[in-house]
Amino acid sequence: MSSEMKTPETDPSKLPWLGRKLLWLDNTRNVGHIIYALLILCAGLVAADFMYHKHSYLDIEDIPGFYAAFGFLMCAALIVCARVLRVILKRDEDYYSPKDIASEAYPEEQLSRETIND
Amino acid sequence: MLSSLSAHMPVLQVIVLLIAAPLCALFGNRHLAWTIAFIAALAAFVISTFLLGSVLDGSVISYHLGGWAPPWGIEYRIDAANAFVLFIVSLIGVLVLPYARQSIEREFEASTHTYFYTCYLLCLTGLLGVAATGDAFNVFVFLEISSLATYALVAFGAKRDKRALTAAYNYLIMGTIGATFFVIGIGFLYMVTGTLNMADLAVRLAEVGDTRVTRVAFVFILVGMGLKLAMFPLHLWLPNAYSYAPSAITAFLAATATKVALYVLLRFTFTVFQFDFPVQELTFEYVVMPLALVAMFAASIAAVFQKDVKRLLAYSSVAQVGYMLLGVALLTEAGLTAGIIHLFNHAVTKGALFLAVGCFVYQIGSSRLGDLKGIGKTMPWTTAALTAGGLSLIGVPLTVGFISKWYLIQASLETGSLWIAGLIVASSLIAVVYVWRIVEVAYLEPAPEGRKAKEAPLSMILPTYALVAASLYFGINSELTSSAASQAAKALYSATDLAVPPMQLTPSDPPSEGAVQ
């Protein structure tokens, strides 16, 4: 999300039609809008919990916003755990080298690297 | 005519040669001498074949020399055992002659060739006589005849290598000592029994029983014959004698002399001393058997390190004698059969081998391994013969060597001694090493530059191949040899030759008291 690195400018006219349409995502402010939209949607969904009769098998499901809380907390926990795990599990890319795909490039002749500038 | 001749077969076996021998020298022409010798030897072979044929069923032929009945007169007593030996000796005798004719051309002067044939025939006479006779002292006499002739024959090799003289001299000393010991033994026996006829001796010795004199007599005979048959460690004369003698003689001696000596030992051990004689068992168990085993290994290993093929084969002979003695020392009928069959098989094999080596000597003047590189391509037939003989030494199936090994292993397993069987095969494996040294050099090494060698002449190749063929034939079909050997073993081991009344070939004489028990 941070944009310390200067992204190379590309002539928008060379982009495909759909790509041009999506260019507004480049704008940081628009990203902010998306996040606000997300927040509003979340609030709406919790509110919705009060507006219908929940079909539930478990008592715990009846707690309003249970799924919301469950989702948020679990994901937060997951990410935090993963971060801790990575400290333990992370190794250099050439850890298994030289006989490992992680440390080698994909063979060029099997690719078709074409850029829009071509 | 024929019938009267056939009646005198046992003595003719010896006499023909004895008469022919001086004739060779008398006529002084080497071609004529050869012809006489060959005819005589051929006659001897025919006679021996006839004799073998008549006794294979287990019967015994007793011939009274000059019509004097034993035990007073000299008896020629032919049973399966000595008929078999006669057959081998005369077979080799006749086969070596054509070979010798060519072979000696390059080994010594033509002028001495007549003497060579004379000595050869005398030697053959002696060997056949030893085997044929049933009289102990007669054995000694013939032994001396053959030995003296042998010394001379070995000395003939001096033209090629002066060391033949020393070898002959040593052989003379040793042989004489051996003969002397033997005659001392006989003297002791005569002392206690008053008889020299072997059959009679057996009967009387049984009456005399186990005394110190008989014991000493036994030991002297054993050691005396041990010398002649190259029992380890009394074999020391053999390598030199075999190495330096003329090729034909080496082959002849290797195939016959030691075999006949072994026969004498067997005859005395199993026929004369056959009574309940604990010393005999003791001696075989604690002296002969260990020495035989040591021979099998020590001599085989010595063969491995030899650089001269003749000498290599000579050591191999010492080892092979070890096999025969081992079979005998098992003191069972199976063991004895094994020993006797090996006696025949080895004679054929070693004869073939020495003849083949003789071909090399004839063509390239050397039998050193280093000189035989790549010879398989220039002298393919000779080398093939050598290889075939070598395979037989190893004991590869379809050769006689295999038959011997089979019987020996079987005999040792029947006595329940797996370890002896193990030692037998272990020693055969050493044979693989020394045989394969020759094969590799002959076939797989590149031939040296500039050696001009071609295949040996037919007259040498043919006798060689006759023996090779024999060693293959009797390896594929051992009917004859195995039945002869087991018959011989029976004849020696069980007392049948005394229990069965001998066939009287001299019609005038009734069976003597001594001969019939």
Place this chain on the structure above:
Amino acid sequence: MSPELAITLTILLPAAATLLLAVLDKRPNLREAVSLLTAGALFVIVLGLLQTVLDGAQPTAHWFDVLPGLSLAFEIEPLGMLFGVVAAGLWIVTALYSIGYMRGNNETNQTRFYICFAIAISAAMGIAFAANMFTLFIFYEVLTLSTYPLVAHKETDVARKGARTYLGILITTSIGFQLVAIVWTWVVAGTLDFEQGGILADKIDPTLLPFLLALYAFGIGKAALMPFHRWLPAAMVAPTPVSALLHAVAVVKAGVFTMLKVGVYIFGIDLLATTGAADWLMWVAAFSILAASIVAMTKDNLKARLAYSTISQLSYITLGMALATSLGVMGGAMHIAMHAMGKITLFMCAGAIYVATHKTEISDMDGLGRLMPFTYGAFFIGALSIIGLPPLGGAWSKWYLMLGAADAGQIIMMGVFMVSSLLNIAYLLPVVARGFFMGNTGPLAYSVGAAAVPSKGIQEAPLWCVVPPCLTAIGCLLLFFYAGDIYTLIEPVAFPEGTSQP
């Protein structure tokens, strides 16, 4: 043709052909024609015999007695028939291949080569059809000696040394152990005839049985049971058709075939099962299977790797026998055919690679598969069959071997077969994988969107080096579908009347 004459012919025909081969020394085309014709004729005769045996007969032939009571005699029972068909059938292929290889490589002494080859086949036939252990032993030794010149063919120092090891071990074991074992058997049993159910029951103290079996098992050096396996890699100095003959057709198969014969007809499966005399052998064989595979993985020389693979695979058969169950015998017998077909393919491919490129080390072979697609394809199929994967013949023999192990209650032995399969992959398939996918030689069939244009084209070995392995590769495939016929053939041996049949 009477069966007796047919049997005699199977042995004498190749032997007689040697004379003709010798005469035709200077006329290679005729000589090779004789070689091929003999092979073809032999195969026809053997097929005729096969028909007789499938009809339930056991044709016999008696030549003569070598020793009183011990004769050179022949009797065709199913196991021998199987071995006979395999040997005779693959001889044709090898003969074809030899022509391509020997000429493609400009080898010297070709006549000697063909002569020894014919003698070896003659001996193999003798082994296959032997009616008693004595006859078998005789031909066993003939086989050893006749293959010696083949191993020493190149007459270099290495060849001499290899041949020395070859002969040394085979002769040492056969005379040192096997001969003693045979005489021992003869002494206690009074016969050496192969009889269903064995000849040793009640004849020998059961505590001695393991020792006797040990003498046999190690005495049959051709079965390459560790530690008497060194001859096999040593023999790799020989030209490749020889390796094919040694490792697939004649020599090693003669070894394991003898092993089976001893187990089935001398000891008898029941005797082994009840006394447990073969238990130790099972472990030794299992060790051989795994150890040889591991050694194979470390070998970079293709032929050496295949040699160790053979050592491992041979012990499958020994293990099958040592399991002392009917199914184990069935698996072992089947593996004779399956392994023969697979391994001969591999060796012929190795030879074809050598003829085409003169490369022997696997690490030098990267990318060759794209130059030699047929050779490598055949190699792949052969390898899969050795590994034991369907739909190739090797799968069935492994199936029965594992069933045998299960039947014997030997879960560990099942594990051995399983691990061995995986090890097989680890040492056989790298050749294929690297051949097809690694390295930069050969056509690049990738270039996206464009038609694949081979940059160097296909550079296969001469035709007669390539066709035979392809034929045997197809054979591997066919064996999967016709394994039932082998089963039917072996059935009377593995499941004699009275034993339950699955």
Place this chain on the structure above:
Amino acid sequence: MTDLFPPFLIFIAGALLLPLVPNGHPRALVAVIVPVISAYFIWMMPEGMHGQFTLVGQELTLLRVDKLSTIFGLVFSLAAFLALIYAWHVRDTIQQTMALLYAGAAIGAVFAGDLVSLFIFWEGTAIASVFLIWARRTEGAYWTGMRYLIVQVGSGVILLAGMVLQYNETGSMAFEAMTLGGPATWAIFIAFGVKCAFPLLHNWMPDAYPAATVTGTVILSAFTTKLAVYALARGFAGTEILIYIGATMAIFPVFYAVIENDLRRVLTYSLNQQLGFMVVGIGVGTELALNGTVAHAFASILYQALLFMSIGAVLFRTGTARASELGGLYKTMPLTMIFCLIGAASISSFPLFSGFVSKSLILSGSVHEGHYIVWGVLLFASAGAFIHSGIKVPFFAFFAQDSGMRPKEAPWNMLLAMGITAFLCIAIGVYPDPIYALLPYEVVYVPYTTTHVVTQLQLLFFSALAFTVLMRAGIYPTELKSVNLDFDWTYRKLGPALIKGVRSLISSVWGALIGAGLRGVNFGIAALERAHGADGLLARAWPTGSMVLWIAVLLGATLLLNYM
């Protein structure tokens, strides 16, 4: 040999025909047509046992047609069809052939009516698929392929062992529902488990899938594991231990997926996780749960393929699939991005996408049977799946920080394949009835209830919220070039190290022994030569006196013996 034409033969025939067809569009066309024909045959096959014949004494049933096998057969054909369109540009004969053989073997296995034929096809999938990895033609791919193959064939031989034991016990080779008991069933169970990537047996998958070629991974992702799911459903439905195995499978790959950098590996972990859901369904074993498993397998093949296709397209155009190197591609590859998002939505079970209508069957199935904790775990896993596959994969590939790469849109064939797949994902999500109709049991389930939609949306949006918040807060782990240790460390590092140690130990001991032995032998030979050689004691020419001495010694000794 059979009264019906087995569909796998179509694939084999196609594979044999393929090399003969000119490489290029004709060949690609042939390859694409094959699965269509196969699907037609499968569709037309009547239920029952067909293709029975005897091979080497074994009664084989090549075709067991029932609803369970038919739906797998159909989805496999479909997957092959899509993957082959995706691979239209590939000109590598081996890859083309093997892709067909692989699909054929998988379809053959699904219809196999007995263990023997199952085993045959089981090994077939292993062998054919490895070529798709090797075809990458790099050293790493070669080694990965070897590992993959050994594991896959290992699964086969374990299956073989199980069959053998089974046969030995029961005399039957039938492939029917089994109960875990003796070693036989356990072996079969583990064999299935290896291919299904049970926890600790799973490493082959994250090892191999990212290593395959662009197209290879798409093909690989469809068959092997789903075949295992089929086999488990057939053989071990209702085996309780599967519930816990499945639950574990659904959770732990999540963590790896979150921290993994290689997006194809992220997807592999997520695939593994999806299998966990299916395994739980099998473990629960009720009609509802099994329906869920089958439906989820169907849906997951499609969306997983779609995800792999889109990342594959990125890889194809940029040469990398590393999150740390990608970003901002939405500008130039918008269609690929959209397809990826559709796949992501499907795997995250957004309403109207395929995952929603299939996964919920399993969840309901487990909660119906009272497995509440498992239910909770699966719920967590769903949220996790959304994080790593629903958000992380598209986000880091197409959005995030602009990598500066401006690749062209994926080629037409890839877009076509992705388009069809995406369409199917949505179609199933919107209108699941046709799929429900294909399921093995009668479906009485309505996925679209208010409760379900709202709760699911809550779960997903709040997960997204958590992602956003933690991302903004900088807690979300950044994408770094790295590899993460997994259980395969045991056999890629620990095992070799141990073996190396043991080997050096053994070889030094062995070397010492051999050295000593050789010295001994040499010494022995030297000693022998000293004694027996030309001048040795035993072979030299002795003077006469010494010879006589020996005679005396022997005579004396023998006499002595005789007098004792």
